[in-house]
Amino acid sequence: MAVAVAEGAMPAARKRRGSRTSGQYPSWFFVPAAVIFAVLFLLPTFASLFFSLTRWSLQQATFIGLDNFVQFFREPFLFQGLVNTLIYGVVTSAAKVVLGMMLALLLTSDIFGRSYLRAVVFFPVLVSTVGVGITFTAMMHPTQGLINESLAAIGIKGPGWLTDPRFALYSVALVDVWKGVGLATVIYIAGIVSIPLEYFEAARIDGATAWQRFWTVTLPLVQPATATVIILSFIGGLRSFDLIWAMTKGGPGFTSDVIASVIYKQYQAGFYGLSTAGNVVLFILVALLIVPLSMFLNRREVER
């Protein structure tokens, strides 16, 4: 049934697209891509919509209407998970914007060993997330971890970074920022070096201070870079799973659960229909947050 809808919808869409780029390529040219798209993307999307309405054991599915969605929203830790997801997304993307900008300013200045330092900032992006998670989990161990042992050496009793429910989520967010800030920095570096030097010279001749040059020249002119960084890191934060799972598994208890880890736990427990429903909810949530945000950021760009 779902598949029929998909096929019905496709020709119309193709016709519209086709008229815009008519004559560029013969239609057989699109067949491989269309097949791949239909089999690997369209079909699973509609299949998941269907299975989210069933109680599913991977071998048999019983249709239960919207019960999974009702159940998913009744998950006692889901609300906490929603709040945590938003906190995580906002904290990580804000920190990446601010730190990325600061690092980019540093790394576009006439600093010694600039290319090498740029590479160093980017290195954490290349390392496996799970590896990073395991390493930091060991470092953040409340009694034997490197961080708390160092703090103890100077007489400070460090908190249980990952075991205290007040800090667990933020500790993971901190690691996420460390790992991801390199990408934001690179985007900002590209933005900053593309600003024509004349603007800075003109501002300097007009007697602008360093702060004024930053606020009135650099910041407005890297607006496209800021939009990219915010959207990329916010989407990344909302659907973040690997780092949280590697570090806390949503714990202690449910205190650092985000939507993605709540969904995974349902899957792990064998509630396949329920976890599929959770993914549909996550998809809708990300779309609802990102589409307006992206429109807002891009509109400001056009106005300038």
Added chain:
Amino acid sequence: MLKRKATRVALAILLSTVAGSALAQDKVKLTFLFDNGEATVKAAEALAAAFEAKNPNIDIETESRPGGGDGDNIVKTRLATGEMTDVFLYNSGSLFQAINPVQNLVDVTDAPFQANVIDSFKSVVTGTDGKVYGVPILTAMGGGILYNKKIYAELGLTVPKSWAEFMANNEKIKAAGKTAVIQTFGDTWTSQLFVLGDFYNVQAAVPTFAADYTAGTAKYASTPAAMKGFERQEEVFKAGYLNEDFAAATFADGVTKIATGEGAHYPMLTFAVGNIKELAPENINDVGFFAIPGDDAASNGLTTWMPAGLYIAKTTQHPEEAKAFLAFVASTEGCDVQTAAIGATGPYLIKDCTLPTDVPPVVSDMLPYFQEGGNSAPALEFLSPIKGPALEQITVEVGSGIRSAADGAALYDEDVKKQAQQLGLPGW
């Protein structure tokens, strides 16, 4: 030129004879999956090796998987996608029910080796169709409290029979500047013992609890006897008896701590004795065991766990060889191989299997509960098909003071309901 041709011909002949001899042997390869607990791995690999020695035409390829929730996930997914090994080890009882045995496993009800299996085990590997799907592997266990005998001797304590005595002991241990109770929430599954191991006491107070719970009429939150497990976990935390790193410590840490006297009590299943043997072998005689005490010293008894089962996946290409392996495991010879590999960890559920006389204290403390006239009752997961998957997170929260006992019990009731619906039980 001619010489090179000759070598090529010789090579071809050589290759064909090698291939021919390999075909002639015709070895059957069986695959075998088990969890990566140290004791399980040792016992399973010893069983496979001993079986191969007896059956030179069968080759067993072993593979280990994580335990806990990750392991459940792997087993369920591999069964559902037809990727399961020929034989595999997995829990009996309610977790066994959750892997859809009727659809996924080979029926071994009428296999001759079932005659060796003690009847009480058969009921926990029986599917909804009344057929038996496995044989026991490893030994039965008790769920209670491991205690450090050196600390007990040093402080002049006696094994508690009631909860009040247990808490009094804890107070004295704390006053002596030692850790009274070890918890290891770094491995979340270890947090469930206060609740699950209290079931003997629940059943003593409410004999119909298991049946009513399965029918959906009895709830943890509304049954005071069942609430006790959650309350006691909360009580132990609030009294400040736990080790400093309880939130991050792992099962292996806990085993080492109880053996070396870094803590006095560790709520755990007795299979941990196999891990003590691995991690702190010189301290194995310093650890004893008692059942989780209830309100009344007179009705003290042990909650017991059935061994895991050994099952054959329906997708196997070699059912006869797989059955031969099950027959080997379910024989006195199989028991002896396991005992030789990991020592005696508890009673086997195979007829005529014996334990050596010099068992570690954990085992000798546990055995009287199992014997005639001893007080023991199976854990709830062997009497009811429903076990909520989120219990370990809930007990971590209750045991770390994040959530109250009452709240935790109510949350668990919700979790149980979800599992019952997924299993398609009537009345939910």
